[in-house]
Amino acid sequence: MPIIKSKDQNTSPTGRVRKKNQSIILKAAEQDFLAHGFKGASIKGIAERAGIPRANVHYYYKNKEAIYSDILLEILSLWDSSIITSTEEPAKVLGDYILAKVMYSKTNPEASRIFASEFIHGAPRLQHYLQTSFKTWIDEVKTTIEGWIKLGKMDDIDPLYLLFTIWGATQHYADFSPQVTAAMNKDKLTNEDFEQVAKTLTQIILKGCGITK
Amino acid sequence: MPIIKSKDQNTSPTGRVRKKNQSIILKAAEQDFLAHGFKGASIKGIAERAGIPRANVHYYYKNKEAIYSDILLEILSLWDSSIITSTEEPAKVLGDYILAKVMYSKTNPEASRIFASEFIHGAPRLQHYLQTSFKTWIDEVKTTIEGWIKLGKMDDIDPLYLLFTIWGATQHYADFSPQVTAAMNKDKLTNEDFEQVAKTLTQIILKGCGITK
DNA sequence: AAATAAGCTGACACCAGTGTCAAGTAATAA
């Protein structure tokens, strides 16, 4: 999986062309994976999207798995970057988090969908992540929220169910976009729509958890 | 798409074998689509899962699309079967609906995932559904909820955002199952887990919408 | 118990995608 990563670091000050081409390939690949799923995507298709011969793609990436790994890594680094800190008040922390998640759905719908697709198919490539950084992240958040509950700042609600609710509700706008737009009679949600989503969802969640700001 | 459907109806009292075999094929296909996505699934793979020669699958279904259509139709018929009626009180109606959705995630996780996968990839095969029965369903529900709001039975919340929240939060347990189980340190959610999910979610949503039963 | 229809399947010709390699061209370092 880190085949290319290591190459990047080892090869001296060279690699301008490499960097440029890899980025072209990755962008094309993201589109292809999105359109056809992991199994359905093909190096042939990726090469065509990227506008370069297939053999050239093979020069940079051994196979489809290698490309996909690179993409997943990038997505993961984005995904849990929004951090919940324990120093602020729950209303502020959760509100910020919900807004961040909604805006992530708006700004990175492709990433969200690839991520979702991976889970739908059993997340075979995310086992390590789920056992390590994801778990520590979860534990931190759990502790924080349990602290709020102990201090009477919110109702006694299982922190995990709260998180799942936020994730599900926010990611829905990226992952089920055709359903959302059909229901709303729109081609595409606007910036204001997303802001309204964040506002409404924050309202429901905060009030629903008994958080009074 | 209805190629087989019509055959079923036209052919006299025969079709016992046909019915049995189609059901075997559909079950195998569901597994294969789930494992590999639409593009990644193959008639070869489906035939192997079903334990019959590939040519025999072709005898019943012209191609992959035909099989997939049959599966999607079945899933759709399940999906919007839970109806929101206007005669009951909001707390009861929404509580029942949330419970039904959570239990659907538990009982039909495969269907939920196939459905999600379809949307993630742009829902090319659901355009007609989204423009017809889905839309009328949405309109009914919108009217009902707006009625509640006018009567002061709940806060002024956009009915669509409320629905999306419920859908996202409930479907999350089927679609992101590996993430959920990892977070909960379990292999599989139990019946009690799902009941607890429904209870917690109902609590958050009802309170969050200002519904006092 | 024939006759007819439904179901089954191996084999065939075909198309799409893979990965590698050798022989080139462009870029960079000495």
Added chain:
DNA sequence: TTATTACTTGACACTGGTGTCAGCTTATTT
């Protein structure tokens, strides 16, 4: 400016999947 390394690409041999058909067997009807 030449030597070296990076990059490019057409061609090849191969694997996996498709759809059809002819000839067979099993059900069903008369």
